[in-house]
Amino acid sequence: MMKINPDFSLELAHGGIIAGVDEAGRGPLCGPVVAAAVVFPSFDIDIPVVIRDSKQLSAHQRAVAYDWIVNNTMWATGLCSPAEIDELNILWASMRAMERAVGALSTKPEFCLIDGNRVPRGLTGESVVKGDAKSLSIAAASIIAKETRDKIMHDLALLFPQYDWDKNAGYPTKSHLQAIEKYGINEHYRKSFGPVKERIKNETSHD
Numbered sequence: 341m342m343k344i345n346p347d348f349s350l351e352l353a354h355g356g357i358i359a360g361v362d363e364a365g366r367g368p369l370c371g372p373v374v375a376a377a378v379v380f381p382s383f384d385i386d387i388p389v390v391i392r393d394s395k396q397l398s399a400h401q402r403a404v405a406y407d408w409i410v411n412n413t414m415w416a417t418g419l420c421s422p423a424e425i426d427e428l429n430i431l432w433a434s435m436r437a438m439e440r441a442v443g444a445l446s447t448k449p450e451f452c453l454i455d456g457n458r459v460p461r462g463l464t465g466e467s468v469v470k471g472d473a474k475s476l477s478i479a480a481a482s483i484i485a486k487e488t489r490d491k492i493m494h495d496l497a498l499l500f501p502q503y504d505w506d507k508n509a510g511y512p513t514k515s516h517l518q519a520i521e522k523y524g525i526n527e528h529y530r531k532s533f534g535p536v537k538e539r540i541k542n543e544t545s546h547d
Contacts, residue, residue, distance in 0.1 A: 346392055346479045348383040350453055350468065359442055359449035360477025361463070363434045364394070364485035368510030369520075369536050370503075370529045371493050372419040373430065375437035376484035377445055377452070378477050379414040391479050393472035394486040406487040409480045416444035417488050426532040435460035441481075453478055496528060 351358045363375040389408045390401050397405065409415060418440025420433035428436065439462040442452060452465030455478045459467050471478040490509060497506035502523050508516045512535055520529075520539055529536045 346472065346474050346476045348380075348476055350471075350475045351380070351383050351477055354451045354453075356450040357447060358477060359445065359452045359465075360455075360471070360475050360479070360481045361438050361442060361452050361465075362455040362472055362478050362481040362485050363437055364482070364489045365510070366430050366434055368493075368530075369512050369516070369533050370422060370505070370510040370525075371489065371496065372421050373425060373434050373437050374417055374419045374485050374489040374492070375434065375441040376415060376417045376481040376488065377438070377441040377449070378409060378480040378484060379445065379447070379449055380477060380480070381413065385412070387476070391476055391483065393479055394482040397483070402483055402487060405480075405483050409484060413480065414445060414447060415480075415484055416441050416446075417484060418442075418444055419492075422528055422530045425530050429532070430530075431458075439463060455482065500526065500528070 357379055359377045359379045361375060361377045363373055365371060365373045389405045391405050394402055418437045420437045425433040438460045442463055452463045453471060453475050454465055454467045455471035457467050457469055459465055468474055468478060472482040493505045493509050503519045504515060517535055525536055525539055531537060531540060
């Protein structure tokens, strides 16, 4: 896959205080969905690290980029819990997490560039499909969101080591599904997601 380097073209087209917004964790069976908002202090800033779509970076590159972003930009995160995901559905929970991330910024942005094809109701901005490949602000937000969520899952894995969340991040890998079959589920699971829903249905039918 060709690696595309995002730039500040979209930010410069709007001008002012621009927040890039992205989320991580729509697909996993457990844990929160985490959104991040990042505002660069200037669009001619020297960036000595690789910032692009978090999925195109190695774990080491992501960690290095994360450290630089948290020390050189204005940023914030917002999340929605598994219970909120079950109540709202994952799309609307992702939107709410994005609103919370932008709302937590120390300065309100004038405009938001949002990864995807939808602008959350509470935000002023535009959606950018594959935004993390186009906008440096969105790419930075994707890194913050993923690193934050991975840390949450790593910490939860210390409490529930049987599920290997530090390795699978809650995604439905074969070994993760086998662990659910063996150990059942807990409060960190999204009960509206297929394999978890199926597990609850089977448990209920055996009662």
